[in-house]
Structure formats: C-alpha cells, structure tokens
Amino acid sequence: MPAPARTAVLRDAIGLGVAVGLYxxxxxxxxxxxxxxxxxxxxxxxxxxxxxxxxxxxxxLGAGGGGAAAIGSALLLGTRNTVYGVRLAPLLAPRGLLxxxxxxxxxxxxxxxLAVAAPDRGLARLGFLTGGATIYAVWNTTTLVGALGAGxxxxxxxxxxxxxxxxxxxxxxWPRLWPGAEEPAVARRVALGGAVVxxxxxxxxxAGVQVVTAVVAVxxxxxxxxxx
Amino acid sequence: xxxxxxxxxxxxxxxxxxxxxxxxxxxxxAWVERPWVTRLVTFVPAALLAALVAVQAVTSGxxxxxxxxxxxxxxxxVALALxxxxxxxxxxxxxxxxxxxxxxx
Numbered sequence: 001m002p003a004p005a006r007t008a009v010l011r012d013a014i015g016l017g018v019a020v021g022l023y024x025x026x027x028x029x030x031x032x033x034x035x036x037x038x039x040x041x042x043x044x045x046x047x048x049x050x051x052x053x054x055x056x057x058x059x060x061l062g063a064g065g066g067g068a069a070a071i072g073s074a075l076l077l078g079t080r081n082t083v084y085g086v087r088l089a090p091l092l093a094p095r096g097l098l099x100x101x102x103x104x105x106x107x108x109x110x111x112x113x114l115a116v117a118a119p120d121r122g123l124a125r126l127g128f129l130t131g132g133a134t135i136y137a138v139w140n141t142t143t144l145v146g147a148l149g150a151g152x153x154x155x156x157x158x159x160x161x162x163x164x165x166x167x168x169x170x171x172x173x174w175p176r177l178w179p180g181a182e183e184p185a186v187a188r189r190v191a192l193g194g195a196v197v198x199x200x201x202x203x204x205x206x207a208g209v210q211v212v213t214a215v216v217a218v219x220x221x222x223x224x225x226x227x228x
Numbered sequence: 229x230x231x232x233x234x235x236x237x238x239x240x241x242x243x244x245x246x247x248x249x250x251x252x253x254x255x256x257x258a259w260v261e262r263p264w265v266t267r268l269v270t271f272v273p274a275a276l277l278a279a280l281v282a283v284q285a286v287t288s289g290x291x292x293x294x295x296x297x298x299x300x301x302x303x304x305x306v307a308l309a310l311x312x313x314x315x316x317x318x319x320x321x322x323x324x325x326x327x328x329x330x331x332x333x
Contacts, residue, residue: 035234040238043238048242050245056276059280062284064288066229071237071241074244075245075248078245078248080272082251082252085250085254089257092253100254104246105249108249155329157326159325159329160322160326162296163296164300164318164325167317167318167321173273173274173277176273176274190275191274194276195278197275198282199286199292202291202292203290212276214275215276223264
C-alpha cells in the first residue's frame, strides 16, 4: 500500500481519537450529574462504548427516569451501529468467531467513517483498528477525568454543569440538521417533532418515558424517497 | 436509584448495545438494508437527541422549569451556528448557566 495514503489514514484516525476525548470529559461529567459514580461512568465507556447511547442513558437517568426508559433510549440510538456493521462486514471480513466478537465492540460512528473513507480494504482495516484503539484509550481516560472532576465541584459549578448537559446533546444533534447531513430538512422536522412530543408528554408520564416515546416523531420523516 | 440498580442499568444497556453492534457484522445484509429500515435508523437519532435536549434544558421531574439551562442552551446554539469548537460551546453554555445561577440564585 502507498505510504502517503497510509500516513493519511493514521493521521485521521489519531486526530479523530484526540477530538472525541473532549466528548469523554463531557460524558464523565454528565454521568456524575445523573448520579453515577466514577466507576459506573467508566464501566459504560469500557463496555457500552458508543457515545450517543451513553449520553442518552445518563440523560434519561439525570431527568429522573427509570432504568427501562434509560436502557430503551440507549438501545434505540444503538441501532445505528447495526447498520454500520452491515457496511463494515465486507471491508473487515472478520475470520473466525473470536475476531468478529472483538471487532464488533469498536463498531461506532467514527470507526465506520474512517473505514468507509479509506481507499482500499487494507487501509479500511487499518483506519478501523487505529481509530478504534485511539478512541477507546482516549474516551475511557477522559470519561474518568470528567467523572472525578465533576464530583469535586461546588454549587455554582454544578449549575454550570447542568447547563453543559443539554448543550452537549445539542452539539451531538447539530451536524444532523444542516447541509452535509442526510436530508437535513427532514432531520429538522423530525427533531422539532421529537422535542415537542417529549415536552408535551413530560407532565403526564414517568420521567424518561417521554424521551423514548419521542421516537414516534420519526414518522414525520415519511416514506423512503426511492422505494426499491 | 440504588447503586446496585444503576449497575444493572449500566450492564444491561452495555450488553444490549454490544449485541446491536455484533448483529450488524453477523446478519445477512439484506435483513438490514431495506429502505424503510435505513430511513428509520437515519432519523431516530434526530428525534431522540432533540427530545433529550428539550428534557434536559427545561424539565425537572414532571415539571417544566425555565432556568439558567435554557439560557445556556441558547448561547450554545449561537456558538454552534458560528461553528465554534465543541469545547467552546460547552464552556460558554456552562458559564451562562453559572452566571444565571449567581445572579438569580
């Protein structure tokens, strides 16, 4: 494989790994705000290792939601990774059950983007593995930093953290709403619908349930444009 | 929720998310790559993340509450529209929340 292409793949993979580290601090802090101890926050980054689902789980718990609603929202967001796995399977071509079990753990937004963007199968594997290893190391370290740091905060700093959590969700949502995303106008309609459903249900359902129920707003997306 | 309850939620959620990843590498592509499945999967995050933004910003239990979080969210939206980096967005939102807390208690 040509050396410049290899260098580019490695640079992208490591750069992405460092960038997601900032999200790890925010996740650790959000987990603390939701009442998880630092070891529970770290266990989530080690074992769940899919950012949006982790944020959703602690977001629902932080809103006073029950365990079923928290797990439900994490799983709904986790369905993305199933589709990623389908795209990655021919690129990674895992041989043997053990290798497949291992690779599956790193199937997330960022590693999929790295693998799909690589120019050939060898570099796709390299991008996936380098990105996966870098992000896994950085994400877990920064989760612990965020969780331990947030626990030491005073009352005003807690008020600051309370404002950081919805802002972090908005930052996750933002790139889906604007040009460059898939059908951003549809995504904006669905997002507005999701927010309206959640707020309308808040006074009437147990905390957290409104978040999972808001998934009905996906109906606003309508039918697939090109039925095949 | 008790610590044991939280551990259960953490572990069950983690196993479930792992199985969703593993399923993608294991099931025939035709099961997943149907137009309506990919459409649902594309837009579910928009609905859920927006619901989480709304619930985290203006609810407390079953009540709607307007406080520094909403001001922080508005500042975050402006910062995102100006393409500020993630860390700047969070710092500005946090500073706004703290300021509102200090001024209005």
